[in-house]
Amino acid sequence: MTKPIIGISTCFEKQDLFNYHQSGEKYISAVVNAMGGFPILIPDLADKLDYEKLFSTVDGILLTGSYSNVEPHHYNGHSSKPNTKHDPQRDATILPLIPKVVNAGIPLFAICRGFQEMNIAYKGSLHQEVHTVENKQDHREDSTKDIDGQYDFAHSVTLTKNGALSQLIDEKELKGKFCSLPRS
Numbered sequence: 001m002t003k004p005i006i007g008i009s010t011c012f013e014k015q016d017l018f019n020y021h022q023s024g025e026k027y028i029s030a031v032v033n034a035m036g037g038f039p040i041l042i043p044d045l046a047d048k049l050d051y052e053k054l055f056s057t058v059d060g061i062l063l064t065g066s067y068s069n070v071e072p073h074h075y076n077g078h079s080s081k082p083n084t085k086h087d088p089q090r091d092a093t094i095l096p097l098i099p100k101v102v103n104a105g106i107p108l109f110a111i112c113r114g115f116q117e118m119n120i121a122y123k124g125s126l127h128q129e130v131h132t133v134e135n136k137q138d139h140r141e142d143s144t145k146d147i148d149g150q151y152d153f154a155h156s157v158t159l160t161k162n163g164a165l166s167q168l169i170d171e172k173e174l175k176g177k178f179c180s181l182p183r184s
Contacts (some may be wrong), residue, residue, distance in 0.1 A: 004060060010064075062111070070125075071088060
């Protein structure tokens with residue numbers, strides 16, 4: 001069996017005179033260690049990204065978290081607070097990529113910012129500081145924990161009846177069980 005090739009979103013960063021397309025090691029390691037896959041990074045090329053070549057190469061796509069936020073004009077949000085980090089090149093690459101991936105039937109998994117991008121790509125809205133909204137969970141990293149604790153399971157996930165995940169596992173709620181999902 002060949003290793004699945006997983007495309008991983010990147011963040012665009014300018015450092016001094018140089019431009020970088022980068023992704024956190026935790027995402028790359030997850031593809032390698034958790035699923036035995038081969039990771040490739042998807043550069044933030046906006047409309048210069050060759051979708052046909054990307055889609056003929058990957059078996060799935062992972063949209064990562066980031067320290068940057070999606071620019072609020074993409075979801076009719078109010079202006080961000082001063083010094084909020086944005087990544088317009090990632091926005092210009094990933095937001096149009098998402099519906100193309102879904103329409104092509106390529107598996108897509110989104111984490112944190114990636115999930116926000118999926119929501120926005122399908123005309124959803126966001127709370128820029130969800131942790132300040134009553135009855136909403138705080139999903140920010142807990143700086144009092146070590147790195148393993150920061151990325152351990154933090155809350156349960158309720159599966160939608162007849163949803164894709166509920167068809168893979170006979171449970172209504174998951175917490176700490178994601179590694180036991182059957183592979184197809």
